[in-house]
Amino acid sequence: MENSQRPTMRSRKLGAMLRELRESRDLTLQKAARLLNRTPSSLSKLETGKRGIRRPALEHMLDRYDLTDPTHRQTLYELARDAKKEGWWLRYQGRLSPSMLDYISLEAEATSVRSHQLHLIPGLLQIKPYARAVFECEVTQGEASDFDGLADIRMRRQQILFGEDPPHFWAIMSEGALRQQFGGPAVMKEQLGRLIELSRLPNITLQVLPFAVGGHAGLNGSFTMLTTNDLSVVLVENLRTSWYLESRDEIASYDIVFDHQRATAFSPSDTRSLIERLVSEL
Numbered sequence: 671m672e673n674s675q676r677p678t679m680r681s682r683k684l685g686a687m688l689r690e691l692r693e694s695r696d697l698t699l700q701k702a703a704r705l706l707n708r709t710p711s712s713l714s715k716l717e718t719g720k721r722g723i724r725r726p727a728l729e730h731m732l733d734r735y736d737l738t739d740p741t742h743r744q745t746l747y748e749l750a751r752d753a754k755k756e757g758w759w760l761r762y763q764g765r766l767s768p769s770m771l772d773y774i775s776l777e778a779e780a781t782s783v784r785s786h787q788l789h790l791i792p793g794l795l796q797i798k799p800y801a802r803a804v805f806e807c808e809v810t811q812g813e814a815s816d817f818d819g820l821a822d823i824r825m826r827r828q829q830i831l832f833g834e835d836p837p838h839f840w841a842i843m844s845e846g847a848l849r850q851q852f853g854g855p856a857v858m859k860e861q862l863g864r865l866i867e868l869s870r871l872p873n874i875t876l877q878v879l880p881f882a883v884g885g886h887a888g889l890n891g892s893f894t895m896l897t898t899n900d901l902s903v904v905l906v907e908n909l910r911t912s913w914y915l916e917s918r919d920e921i922a923s924y925d926i927v928f929d930h931q932r933a934t935a936f937s938p939s940d941t942r943s944l945i946e947r948l949v950s951e952l
Contacts, residue, residue, distance in 0.1 A: 679779035681719035681753040682916070683901045687746060689717040691735050705734050718916075723750055762823060765816070769912040773905060776914075778830055782897040784928055785841045786888050789850065791861065792841045794828050795868055795876075800861045801825070803853035831873065840875040842888075842931045848878060848948055859952040862945050869942050877935035878944055887930035895924055 692702045699717075703710040715721035723731070728750050732743055759766070759774040766774075777783065777794075785792040790804060801821040808815060831839060848865075851858045869876045879886060894905045904915040904924045915921065936944060 678719065678753055678757075678775045679896070679898055679901065679903075680749050681722065682776075682903065683719075683898060684723075684746065684749040684753055685717040685719040686901055686916075687749070688731070691732075691737060692717075695735055697735075706731055719753075722753055725750065758826070759823075765819065766823070769907075772914070773912070774827060776896045776903060776905075777827065779898065780830075780837050780896040781899060782895075783837050783839045784895040784897075785839070785892075786894070786928060786931055787841065787843045787847055787892045788888070789844070789847055789892065790852075791843060791847055791865070792839075792894075793824050794831060794839060795841060795865060795874075796824060797857075797861050797864050798822070798825055799853050799857045803857060807852075831868075831871070836873045838873050838875070840877075840932070842877045842879060842928070842935050844879045845881045845944075848945065855952050859949055862949045862952070865945050866942060866949070869938065869945075875938055876941050877932055877938060878941045879931060879935045880944070883934055886934055887927045893924060893927075895921075895928065 692699075695702075697705065699710050699713060703713045706713065712721060716723055725747060728746060732746065737743055757775055757778055759771055759778070763771065783794070785794075791800065793801070796804070798821045801824045802817050805815060805817045805820045830836060848862065853861075865876060868874050879888075891906065896903050896905070902916075902921045904921060906913050906915065915924070935941070
């Protein structure tokens, strides 16, 4: 029996490819479910990455969809196999919200991460004292959070930037994010120094949106775009919930906004100069 799971980038990619295959056969979800002797609900969960599939069931599905290309079939088999792999983050179930576990799994598999932040330095670039100060701002009901533990998890996430094949990380931050002193002047000086170091890495691009810009395309809020070679999702969040946007139209809208922001923001070299000036002021 196929298992329910938290979506990963691989399971989402598998689901997206199966959905495209179904649609290329001119099959609605209901028609395909009847063809496969499944329920529309179970097929929908598979196509959104929320349900896994075993090799025999996948072979049956591809046979019924008349997919004969061996390379295409092998790609799907490998995705189905790899989607079951568990990441380090699963040990924190119960300590992290389901939405954060989902996000870390997607982040760990991304080839590109684009972050647009209005108020904070992106998590992948934060030093531990800064991250802890951000977590301390949380207003909770009941027991207080383990701020040091949460900051340690954030530091663990950053390792994706320094591996053998790291994703390209492109961050656009408002000038306000650089001036808001989480943890005080000493912490902020260390944090800005870390940004200067990271900005010199070939897989990291930093830009700052200066106050002088005034109004801009990203006024509606912060967001993060996670991308593999052929799949993208956008994360937007508020105080209590997070949303993953996956439709082509939604992705295209955020692509446009990000492109507007990077054209409006300081260049990477001018951004580094601004950060160096802010360090000297502290």
